[in-house]
Amino acid sequence: MDSIIEVPRIVVIGNTELSIENHLGIIGFTSESVVIATAKGHVTVKGKGLSISGITKTIVGVQGRIEHLDLPCDSR
Amino acid sequence: MTLRSLWFRLRGYVIIRVSGKAVEGFINEAYMSGLELWDLHRIDGRSILCSVYLKDLPEIGRALKRTGCAGRIERKIGLPFLMMKLTRRKGLAIGLILFSVVLYALSSFVWFVDVIGCDKVSPDAIIEFAAMQGVKAGVPRRKIDSAELSKAILAEFTGLAWVGVHVRGTTVSIEVAEKTLPEAKPGIVHLVAAEDALVTNMIILAGEPCVSEGETVSKGQILVAGVVLPSYGYEGEEADTRRVINAKGVVMGRVWRTHQDVLDLIQEFEAETGRVERSIRLAFGPYEVRIGPERPRFQSYNEDLSVWKIPLPGRSEPLIFGSAATYRETEKFAVVLDKERALEDLKITASTHLKAKIPKAAKILDEQEKLEYSEEGKWVYTLTIETLEDIAQERREDRGVD
Numbered sequence: 469m470d471s472i473i474e475v476p477r478i479v480v481i482g483n484t485e486l487s488i489e490n491h492l493g494i495i496g497f498t499s500e501s502v503v504i505a506t507a508k509g510h511v512t513v514k515g516k517g518l519s520i521s522g523i524t525k526t527i528v529g530v531q532g533r534i535e536h537l538d539l540p541c542d543s544r
Numbered sequence: 545m546t547l548r549s550l551w552f553r554l555r556g557y558v559i560i561r562v563s564g565k566a567v568e569g570f571i572n573e574a575y576m577s578g579l580e581l582w583d584l585h586r587i588d589g590r591s592i593l594c595s596v597y598l599k600d601l602p603e604i605g606r607a608l609k610r611t612g613c614a615g616r617i618e619r620k621i622g623l624p625f626l627m628m629k630l631t632r633r634k635g636l637a638i639g640l641i642l643f644s645v646v647l648y649a650l651s652s653f654v655w656f657v658d659v660i661g662c663d664k665v666s667p668d669a670i671i672e673f674a675a676m677q678g679v680k681a682g683v684p685r686r687k688i689d690s691a692e693l694s695k696a697i698l699a700e701f702t703g704l705a706w707v708g709v710h711v712r713g714t715t716v717s718i719e720v721a722e723k724t725l726p727e728a729k730p731g732i733v734h735l736v737a738a739e740d741a742l743v744t745n746m747i748i749l750a751g752e753p754c755v756s757e758g759e760t761v762s763k764g765q766i767l768v769a770g771v772v773l774p775s776y777g778y779e780g781e782e783a784d785t786r787r788v789i790n791a792k793g794v795v796m797g798r799v800w801r802t803h804q805d806v807l808d809l810i811q812e813f814e815a816e817t818g819r820v821e822r823s824i825r826l827a828f829g830p831y832e833v834r835i836g837p838e839r840p841r842f843q844s845y846n847e848d849l850s851v852w853k854i855p856l857p858g859r860s861e862p863l864i865f866g867s868a869a870t871y872r873e874t875e876k877f878a879v880v881l882d883k884e885r886a887l888e889d890l891k892i893t894a895s896t897h898l899k900a901k902i903p904k905a906a907k908i909l910d911e912q913e914k915l916e917y918s919e920e921g922k923w924v925y926t927l928t929i930e931t932l933e934d935i936a937q938e939r940r941e942d943r944g945v946d
Binding site: 493494495496497498499518519520521522523524525 | 567568571572575576578580581582583584585586589592594
């Protein structure tokens with residue numbers, strides 16, 4: 469694994485799939501938005517028909533029509 | 545079905561509905577305790593659907609309790625549930641197993657025996673013989689020795705040239721190839737004279753000679769007779785063609801062939817003189833109109849007649865009948881041919897006519913020609929060719945062999 473501990477690794481495939489390694493849990497989950505906590509702040513995914521394709525300790529995946537992605541701009 | 549979902553089904557999973565104020569809390573609680581959740585869908589403001597492994601259900605229960613959410617199993621999917629169902633329905637499981645066992649057991653026996661390629665030999669006889677050798681319906685497949693059976697069949701049926709035995713599934717197919725034997729012809733063969741001849745030389749390979757050298761024979765006369773051996777009187781033995789000696793040999797003889805023709809030096813023929821008469825006839829019902837004479841005034845003539853009709857529908861006689869005749873006068877003329885040239889032509893015809901009758905292998909010994917005066921202007925020409933040839937001809941007789 470090439471990601472440094474605590475720094476999230478976010479992979480987006482097209483506009484239908486997204487996965488985040490090193491997440492810190494789900495903050496909010498509806499079919500329009502999924503908010504995932506990471507060490508750098510909250511990642512917000514917005515779209516339509518969103519679902520969580522899977523979640524384990526290391527990785528969380530989101531599926532659906534992704535229209536908007538908010539990355540944390542926390543410059544610590 | 546992807547490999548992933550096959551894996552899920554193999555291990556068994558449930559789709560649960562989780563309801564509560566903060567289902568996100570439950571998700572976090574669950575994954576934090578090392579569980580795997582997938583296919584999470586939001587249904588409404590209070591509840592989600594998610595899939596978890598069957599073995600994780602107790603841990604899910606604890607997570608629900610800790611987060612104050614309510615859970616309900618919506619669907620159970622996978623092999624463990626199927627197994628549970630089967631153990632509950634023992635009859636079905638036993639039936640399934642029994643079916644496979646019986647199918648396997650039955651497929652290890654021979655069910656059919658087929659014979660392919662029989663034409664003269666009866667396939668039923670081969671099947672019967674195979675059954676005697678232990679190859680029949682109901683015999684275990686592993687007890688069949690294909691090589692042994694094909695050898696036995698080959699030894700038993702003399703009319704077969706090759707036998708192949710294949711076991712395909714529950715069918716034993718016996719493939720045979722029959723011998724093609726030359727047909728034994730009935731009767732007895734004699735040598736007879738092909739022509740009237742004088743026998744000069746005889747070489748007899750088989751049979752009884754009926755004439756001797758120096759004898760004259762006529763066409764069709766038996767030269768060498770076939771021999772019927774006396775029956776040895778074995779009881780029940782049927783008379784067959786094997787106890788007959790067919791005549792065989794060469795009989796050389798001198799053959800005279802003659803051709804006779806009349807040489808007529810005075811040749812008569814008819815020729816047209818060039819005088820012509822024409823007549824036209826037109827008939828309309830009972831009325832008739834004629835232009836020209838009814839008969840020509842010539843003694844001998846050639847006639848050209850052309851007829852045309854306009855038919856009346858439904859009647860046999862035509863409405864209008866017309867004919868036009870042309871008569872051309874002829875006269876007889878006579879020509880005296882040149883004797884030398886006419887004789888030359890006659891000789892060539894006679895020679896080709898005669899030589900066509902002589903067999904190719906014959907040796908021409910002598911050629912004689914004769915010209916005799918018969919009556920006025922007519923001569924008789926005779927050509928005789930003497931040859932030496934094999935006059936023996938095979939003739940088969942259907943005489944009883946006894």
